[in-house]
Amino acid sequence: MEVSTLKKMIDDLCLYEEVNIEKTGLIIDGAALYYSLYYTSDPKLDQRCGGDYPGFKDEVCNFFKTLQDCEVTPYIFLDGGSDPDKHKTLVYRRKDTEEKAKTIATTKPEDVVLKGCNVLPPLVKDVFIEILKEKGIEFKQCLGEADPEVVSDANQKQCPVLSIDKDFYIFDVHKGFLHLDNFEWKSKKDEKIPAKLYTRSKFCEHFKLDPALMPVFASIAGNDYSRLKDRGRFANESSSSGEYSIKRLDGMLRFLTKANLDGLNDSQKRERALSQALNHVGKKENQTFKLSIQKYVQPEKPSSKLPSWVRKKVEIGKLTTSVISVVDQKSMMPPVLVEDFSQRSSYTAAYPIRQYFYKLLTKDVQALLPDLSSDEQKNLQLQRHKRVSVVHVSILSVWYLSVQAPEGLRRRVFEEALQVQTSALENIPDQLKLPVCVTVFWFNNLKLGQKAETVHCLHALLLGFVCDPNSPGWSQLLQFQLHKSDYSDEFERKMKTLKDEGVNNWQPQPHVAKAFIQWQCCMRQSLHLNQLLCSPLPEPQCARFCFIRLYCGPLLHRLADEDKIEEVQKTLRGEKKELYENLKTVCNPYSGEGSSQSSRVEVSSTDMDNGKKNTIHNIFSHTSTSELQ
Known part of the structure; x- marks a missing residue:
């Protein structure tokens, strides 16, 4: 489930609310923020010569100054160690990043690097943390992936989440999810930031989907833990006029809405819906999909042997x-x-x-x-x-x-x-x-x-x-x-x-x-x-x-x-x-x-x-x- 695919579906169907962000708390995925600020800066920050840290600091400081002007209180969560269950995904991503690095290293100044061909300089995270310390901005560096603590803190503080992570389309974030691509902080007006607020409830209402099945949808659509190879079965059954990837997601959602879940609790609903989806494309039960579902149902804070x-x-x-x-x-x-x-x-x-x-x-x-x-x-x-x-x-x-x-x-x-x-x-x-x-x-x-x-x-x-x-x-x-x-x-x-x-x-x-x-x-x-x-x-x-x-x-x-x-x-x-x-x-x-x-x-x-x-x-x-x- 690529971010661009699901985000495009949501944007095309207008499954969001136009909002103006002001006078609120905001839970921020720190890694997503520093990636986004470095990659989307204008003028574009250097990647060919090893990075431009002074320029990055200016971008970060301008962002937090805008939040301050709009009386938005940020709470930053940073990833720690990676999830061992995602090792294959991380290795795949690394190979993809290496190819991008080769492209950037061999591209001449007069040539245009392909959109999305970005590689972060090696000290950006360290610089970002020092800026947070200097500015007195509240942050926490998690022991593992930040998602579980982001969701927990957002619901406890009743704040929306700001990120680019596709998983926040699936998690039940009570006050909604703000995608960084639609968080127009450089276009603030009257001390308000234009943004698009996504809520899981609106998504489920549109597709008439039981919210308990959102983790099943994520596991079969494809994420960092699992992806169902359906050989085009779901796409062929979709009535959507969109491209193939949109048809595939639409077909899956339509299929899940037809699952017979009468008299079942949420756990049983997920188990039956997964079984039916796998049977539909001729696949057997697979523990990988169950593990993937569990990551959304009960996201666990990582433990560590460290004292x-x-x-x-x-x-x-x-x-x-x-x-x-x-x-x-x-x-x-x-x-x-x-x-x-x-x-x-x-x-x-x-x-x-x-x-x-x-x-x-x-x-x-x-x-x-x-x-x-x-x-x-x-x-x-x-x-x-x-x-x-x-x-x-x-x-x-x-x-x-x-x-x-x-x-x-x-x-x-x-x-x-x-x-x-x-x-x-x-x-x-x-x-x-x-x-x-x-x-x-x-x-x-x-x-x-x-x-x-x-x-x-x-x-x-x-x-x-x-x-x-x-x-x-x-x-x-x-x-x-x-x-x-x-x-x-x-x-x-x-x-x-x-x-x-x-x-x-x-x-x-x-x-x-x-x-x-x-x-x-x-x-x-x-x-x-x-x-x-x-x-x-x-x-x-x-x-x-x-x-x-x-x-x-x-x-x-x-x-x-x-x-x-x-x-x-x-x-x-x-x-x-x-x-x-x-x-x-x-x-x-x-x-x-x-x-x-x-x-x-x-x-x-x-x-x-x-x-x-x-x-x-x-x-x-x-x-x-x-x-x-």
Whole structure:
């Protein structure tokens, strides 16, 4: 049951109510929101150059500002770990996303990418959570899929749900479902947002369908768990004038309305209707359809082996949901990257960091601890003996590091993972310490085949660290003649010009694109490792120096050129110039003095994936055996 098909049927039949949203609570599917905002932005946000996080932040902030103007109170729910029952569906979707990523990576600026060919940059969810924290917007990161908690909270608060998820056409949401495609927040008028409100009751009334059978309809029409192969039987029996997919859904609904359900309770009605539908097309009873139906009838909140203190940190966004997949499912499916699929995955650049992340969660962490003092060793052993019957020893070790261990020890573990020394960062602002450590690791990791272009990428990143999109230089109109009083803004204006030039007219160079996407992989994994260690380094935050300032693809790709770098460097003045010089000292690409280790951080050939790209079976095939067991 594709979203577009059912939505088209509902729109064609006008099975919705035109409403104006104001002065209400609104339960929002967070994943659907950040996907929608990134993909539907105008102008379109970059996907070819690794993403445009400053532009994404502007879009998100404008959305929530509109809700505030209309006195709409948002409650955000974010997905956690994926449902194991949907594994086949997720693998299929991933392959489809990979094909889209290949298309985007090979499309030239002058060519038009097919509608719907979208791939989300890897740090979008992390950025979205930081924006929610900065804005003080109430949100919860669920342990599994958010749907059950979305429906429960919506009915408890008597609020509509905002999403694009097809399942909300099926769930009994008392105050209705608002599809994001019809939520016209950019067209607000008189502090009201035009929208189309769908209710299950109106849908059932139109088709004269018993509401108890909506889960049966969803299971046979097709969803993430099941799909009935009916060989056109239902479509052929439909009187609808619509296309085949509409005829098929219409035929199913008409068939279900004719089922003899007299004297049965809701559970019996569903069982009989399913049996009749399967028999109608010559299929036998199948447990898959029953499981699918149950997902709608009694959606269960997912459980987890994680201890309560870990679950709490996940829920409030202080710990990535990847820990759920690693601990509970012994696997992890990373975001698909837009990159050159003829080369090894860029995720291999972050492998040493990822290995620490996995081992902290799944193995005896003492082997990873650098030079523990005797007191620290005793403390760790004590915590194990106290609680070993309650929680797995590896989780105990993380509990010790995150809750009881001094910051110095946690920082030493982080330094060990990234092969850096944070003592070299005294002259670096707190909010840049983590990104700079990542950059040192990333640059050292690339030294084995280092070219001048890699050094240019490094300097582009450092200039990006110095840049401040909130300065007047980004908001004022560019002038050909700069007055002396405006000279201090010349750097920001130059950076703004380069970004604007890169948005539509710049074709990513393969080596530059590879280097920058590898940096993002290292940044993402380091951010999550830092969270797991209870932030021994300050996390880049929106309120002070959000890491969305650290990566703007169109700007950095345009800037990664020797002439452009020299041109921009000449505009640096005062504190910005001093910061840039300090950053260069720490990340010295020539003598290695700014690097914390004289030796390179290398990835052995056994860690590579033989050139196969971005599937859970290839990138992390070693994970299930060597890392997670």
